[in-house]
Amino acid sequence: MFGDRRVEMKSPEQVRKMRAAGLVVGRTLELLRGAVAPGVTTAELDRLAEEHIRSHGAVPSFLGYSEPPFPASICASVNEEVVHGIPGARRLEEGDVISIDCGAIVDGWHGDAAITVPVGEVRAEVTELLRVTEESLWAGLAAVRNGGRVTDIGHAVETSVRAAGDYGIVEDYTGHGIGTSMHMSPDVPNYGRPGRGPRLRPGIALAVEPMVVLGDQETGVAEDEWTVVTLDGSWAAHYEHTFALTPDGVWVLTALDGGRERLTALGAPYGGED
Numbered sequence: 001m002f003g004d005r006r007v008e009m010k011s012p013e014q015v016r017k018m019r020a021a022g023l024v025v026g027r028t029l030e031l032l033r034g035a036v037a038p039g040v041t042t043a044e045l046d047r048l049a050e051e052h053i054r055s056h057g058a059v060p061s062f063l064g065y066s067e068p069p070f071p072a073s074i075c076a077s078v079n080e081e082v083v084h085g086i087p088g089a090r091r092l093e094e095g096d097v098i099s100i101d102c103g104a105i106v107d108g109w110h111g112d113a114a115i116t117v118p119v120g121e122v123r124a125e126v127t128e129l130l131r132v133t134e135e136s137l138w139a140g141l142a143a144v145r146n147g148g149r150v151t152d153i154g155h156a157v158e159t160s161v162r163a164a165g166d167y168g169i170v171e172d173y174t175g176h177g178i179g180t181s182m183h184m185s186p187d188v189p190n191y192g193r194p195g196r197g198p199r200l201r202p203g204i205a206l207a208v209e210p211m212v213v214l215g216d217q218e219t220g221v222a223e224d225e226w227t228v229v230t231l232d233g234s235w236a237a238h239y240e241h242t243f244a245l246t247p248d249g250v251w252v253l254t255a256l257d258g259g260r261e262r263l264t265a266l267g268a269p270y271g272g273e274d
């Protein structure tokens with residue numbers, strides 16, 4: 001999984017540039033969270049996102065990405081869609097959940113984050129799925145230590161989910177290194193043994209993104225060649241943050257407060273400059 005590909009290490013100045021990109025992403029997601037409501041289409045959310053990203057001097061990184069080129073500025077994945085959903089004419093309905101993934105580039109540096117948002121009132125087990133998934137993301141972020149290893153993160157994610165109940169953890173997609181590109185070495189899986197993979201050192205920047213489902217973790221790709229769905233139709237949640245490790249600790253670049261509150265509550269060192 002890790003091969004011998006090099007991990008791009010960032011200078012403090014470069015991490016600050018990534019913070020600028022991360023804040024654009026984090027603020028865009030908060031805007032979209034407030035816009036989610038019954039009757040809203042996923043294309044309307046995408047339009048809001050692109051306008052917001054561009055008005056802050058940033059470029060949407062998803063637009064035109066890969067092959068076939070992704071046609072939008074956010075991924076909008078509803079209910080049994082796990083990730084990579086294409087925004088369109090679908091209207092959100094009361095009781096749905098939507099995962100919104102967003103990426104932006106500032107001065108050549110990337111930020112990448114995702115949230116899952118309930119549409120009005122959702123079933124209690126879905127509310128719990130969202131809570132468990134977001135909590136596992138923070139468990140992963142809080143496991144980062146100078147001198148640790150990349151798989152410490154996924155081990156903490158998995159431990160957190162397993163302690164919460166009988167959920168599926170998607171294995172077909174992982175977190176990733178990030179910096180001058182959105183997806184870089186190394187992969188950051190959401191499961192497995194700790195103590196393996198590249199060292200966590202100041203200057204490393206990774207996106208952590210657990211995908212958790214109510215049923216079985218097996219996924220497939222829809223005919224649009226992008227949308228990832230659960231094979232058993234069970235509903236999914238997806239949360240993501242981009243962080244950098246600094247000499248002081250973890251700086252969650254896509255969290256508006258840099259992750260200070262959640263990391264401190266979990267007893268992890270906060271490494272932000274703001």
Ligand code: MG
Nearest residue numbers: 101112113240
């Ligand atoms: Mg993402």
Ligand code: MG
Nearest residue numbers: 112207209240
């Ligand atoms: Mg990502």
